[in-house]
Amino acid sequence: MDILNEFENIGDATHIEKKFVISNKQHDQIELDQINKDREILKIVLSHYAIRNNFQFHVKSFCHREYLVACLDKNYSWMMRASRNGQTSQFIIRRLGDTHTCDLELRFKYQRQATATIIADIIKNKYTNIKTKYTVADIIRDMKHDYKVQLKYNKTWRSMEKVQEIVRGSNVSFKVGEDGCFLYVFVALNASMKGWPHCIPVVIIDGTFLKSAHRGTLFVAATQDAGGKIFPLEFTVVNSENDESWDWFLTSSDMLID
Ligand SMILES: [Zn+2]
Numbered sequence: 001m002d003i004l005n006e007f008e009n010i011g012d013a014t015h016i017e018k019k020f021v022i023s024n025k026q027h028d029q030i031e032l033d034q035i036n037k038d039r040e041i042l043k044i045v046l047s048h049y050a051i052r053n054n055f056q057f058h059v060k061s062f063c064h065r066e067y068l069v070a071c072l073d074k075n076y077s078w079m080m081r082a083s084r085n086g087q088t089s090q091f092i093i094r095r096l097g098d099t100h101t102c103d104l105e106l107r108f109k110y111q112r113q114a115t116a117t118i119i120a121d122i123i124k125n126k127y128t129n130i131k132t133k134y135t136v137a138d139i140i141r142d143m144k145h146d147y148k149v150q151l152k153y154n155k156t157w158r159s160m161e162k163v164q165e166i167v168r169g170s171n172v173s174f175k176v177g178e179d180g181c182f183l184y185v186f187v188a189l190n191a192s193m194k195g196w197p198h199c200i201p202v203v204i205i206d207g208t209f210l211k212s213a214h215r216g217t218l219f220v221a222a223t224q225d226a227g228g229k230i231f232p233l234e235f236t237v238v239n240s241e242n243d244e245s246w247d248w249f250l251t252s253s254d255m256l257i258d
Helices: 003-011 013-019 039-052 104-108 116-127 136-147 153-167 190-198 243-254
Strands: 057-062 066-071 079-084 091-096 171-176 182-188 204-209 217-224 230-238
Touching: 039 057, 039 066, 039 079, 039 091, 039 116, 116 136, 116 153, 136 153, 182 243, 190 230, 204 243, 217 243, 230 243
Parallel strands: none
Antiparallel strands: 057 066, 066 079, 079 091, 171 182, 182 230, 204 217, 217 230
């Protein structure tokens, strides 16, 4: 290939775009010839796209070679067909109908593409600041305002739980006595759980009295990181130090540390 030809190829926007592989779930376009990293990425990108553009689709075919979807109405005015790129895992959009003749009522009814996982993906940035309170009612209101999507309470609750698992991912449990009073609380932060596999496989446990107004005892499990620094794993506050409270702390820890 001579220099002039190569230059023309670089200047040809569609040529470059065809070679671009979509791997970002937040990618905001669905276009003919679009190359997606795999079928899963295409499915997520398409779900986001449908929510943003206020339509719903049926899956007609979803196998290892083909992904075929069509608009929810009977005319299939909008459809998309993607298939595998040779022996790679990539999926290329081969056909795309881009006009909708479907009923408005159908388009704004409960959005089937708005699954708990997809909503979780849309709202996750709201939870990066631990001080921000973003409730189920807030999610329902914002999804309706921003995407015209009407959500049911249960699904919204599940999506909120998913986000908290993704963003914070910490493990917290507590126990109350028969009289309903506080007995124990156990906390293992996400950062600790993620860090543990990279630490020295020795766990040190200890307990100390709490001198604040609420009293009780603090149990801590720690280890050492690769640099020899103390790395906290878990902590528990119990009413007092005894066999039962130690047992609860160690059983709770055991479920997380293998
Ligand atoms: Zn349509």
